[in-house]
Amino acid sequence: MRKESTSWENTCNRCGLCCHEKVIVGNTVVYDLSSYCQYYDPKTHQCTIYLERLEIEQRCKRVTRFTAMFASYLPDTCAYVQKARAKHLRFAPKRTIHFARSALSGDDDDSSLSN
């Protein structure tokens, strides 16, 4: 597997949104703010196993240049998306971002924003 450079790795601003459960429904990506990877710390918004995440957590996927260009589940605020967009290399369809909390938390939807 190809290792990304340190500067590429440091692009991530650790917002943690890609660590949350999400589903794409039509033109909307719904992020469940109550449900996230077991290694994500919601207090710090950081991955607790960042350097080993790809070996330990099978569901975790490295954000590559290809992902930054085409993955529509990444929010517009994602640093990789912004980097791709700055180079006119963002080709994913525009999607509205919606934040929700799963029923188990007892909360209703939080908010939404346009991506």
Ligand code: SF4
């Ligand atoms: S959404 Fe982008 S900036 Fe935020 S944690 Fe994921 S890869 Fe990093």
